[in-house]
Amino acid sequence: MTNLDRIDSRITLNNGLLIPVLGLGVYKSGSKTYDAVRSALDIGYRRIDTASLYENEEAVGRAIIDSGLKRKDVFITTKIWNTDIRSGKILEACERSLELLNTDYIDLYLMHWPVPDKYVAAYCEMEKLLDKKLIKALGVSNFLIPQLDNLLPKCNIVPALNQIETHPYLTNVSLIDYCIKHNITPEAWAPICRGTIISDPVILSIADKYSRTPTQIVLRWHLQRQTTVIPKSVNQKRIAENSKIFDFTLDDADMDLIYDLNSNHRTGPDPANFDF
Numbered sequence: 372m373t374n375l376d377r378i379d380s381r382i383t384l385n386n387g388l389l390i391p392v393l394g395l396g397v398y399k400s401g402s403k404t405y406d407a408v409r410s411a412l413d414i415g416y417r418r419i420d421t422a423s424l425y426e427n428e429e430a431v432g433r434a435i436i437d438s439g440l441k442r443k444d445v446f447i448t449t450k451i452w453n454t455d456i457r458s459g460k461i462l463e464a465c466e467r468s469l470e471l472l473n474t475d476y477i478d479l480y481l482m483h484w485p486v487p488d489k490y491v492a493a494y495c496e497m498e499k500l501l502d503k504k505l506i507k508a509l510g511v512s513n514f515l516i517p518q519l520d521n522l523l524p525k526c527n528i529v530p531a532l533n534q535i536e537t538h539p540y541l542t543n544v545s546l547i548d549y550c551i552k553h554n555i556t557p558e559a560w561a562p563i564c565r566g567t568i569i570s571d572p573v574i575l576s577i578a579d580k581y582s583r584t585p586t587q588i589v590l591r592w593h594l595q596r597q598t599t600v601i602p603k604s605v606n607q608k609r610i611a612e613n614s615k616i617f618d619f620t621l622d623d624a625d626m627d628l629i630y631d632l633n634s635n636h637r638t639g640p641d642p643a644n645f646d647f
C-alpha cells in the first residue's frame with residue numbers, strides 16, 4: 372500500500388477503481404447513523420460502509436446528499452443479505468439498496484456471507500450488476516480460503532475485496548496473504564475489536580511510544596499490512612480520533628509486537644460454522 376499520508380488516501384482495486392483506505396462503519400449505529408455520517412464527511416472521510424442488514428441505508432444516503440459533496444467524491448459500500456442470496460433475488464436486492472441510498476450506483480457491492488450451496492450462483496448473478504452499471508466493483512465478505520478456492524475458478528470476475536473480521540487478536544495472516552496473492556484487497560471489520568483493544572497493555576505501551584491513542588496504533592497497523600479499515604463510531608470525537616492515522620509510521624518491531632497478540636479470538640461468528 373502506498374501514499375498512506377492523507378485521510379482520503381486511496382488504493383486501486385483489481386478493476387482499477389480507487390477506494391479510500393479508511394471508511395466509517397455504521398453497523399448498529401441506529402438512529403445516530405445520519406449524524407455520524409455527516410460528522411465523518413465533515414472531517415474528511417470519503418467512504419461509508421453499510422449493509423442491507425443494518426437497516427440504515429436510507430440515513431446514509433440522506434447524509435451524503437445533505438453533506439453537499441458530489442456523489443463521485445464519496446465511496447459507498449453496501450452488502451446483500453443472506454435471505455436475498457438464498458432466494459436468488461439479486462437484482463431486486465440491489466435495486467432496493469439503490470433506492471434507499473437514493474443513488475444511481477453502488478461503488479462496491481459485497482456478498483455479506485458465503486451462504487453454503489448458494490454463494491457461487493449468487494456471485495455469478497451479482498456479476499451482471501456490473502454490466503448493468505448498477506455497481507462499480509463487486510466483492511465478498513466473510514469468505515475463507517476454501518470458499519475462495521471454490522469460487523475463483525467458477526466466476527468471471529475476481530472479487531475486488533474480501534471484508535473479514537481481523538484485528539490484533541485475530542490476525543488472520545494466511546487468509547490475508549491469500550487475498551493479497553490473488554489481488555483481492557483485504558479489508559478489516561471490527562478493526563479495533565469492537566473497542567476492546569483500548570485497554571491492551573502492549574497496545575497502550577506502543578501508543579505511549581508514538582504519542583498516539585490505542586485505536587490510532589491499531590488502525591495504522593492494519594494499513595501497513597495492506598488491509599483497509601472501516602472503524603465504527605457514532606461519537607464525533609472518536610470518529611475524528613480514528614482518522615488521525617496518516618502522519619506516522621509504525622516500525623517493523625512494533626508491527627510484530629501487535630501480530631504477536633493473536634489469539635484467534637473472534638467477536639463475531641466463525642464463517643466456517645455460521646448459522647446461515
Ligand SMILES: NC(=O)c1ccc[n+]([C@@H]2O[C@H](COP(=O)([O-])OP(=O)(O)OC[C@H]3O[C@@H](n4cnc5c(N)ncnc54)[C@H](OP(=O)(O)O)[C@@H]3O)[C@@H](O)[C@H]2O)c1
Pocket residue numbers: 395396397398399420421483512513534535559560561562563564565566567569586601602603604605606609610612613639
Ligand atoms: N462484513 C461483516 O460481516 C461485518 C461484520 C461486522 C462489522 N462490519 C462492518 O465493520 C464496521 C466496523 O466493525 P464493528 O462496528 O463491528 O467494530 P469496531 O469498528 O472494531 O468497533 C466499534 C466499537 O468501538 C467503539 N469505538 C470506536 N472508536 C473508538 C475509539 N477511538 N475509542 C474507543 N472506542 C471506540 C465504538 O463505540 P462508539 O460508537 O460509541 O464510539 C463501537 O462500540 C461495522 O460498523 C460494519 O460497517 C462488517
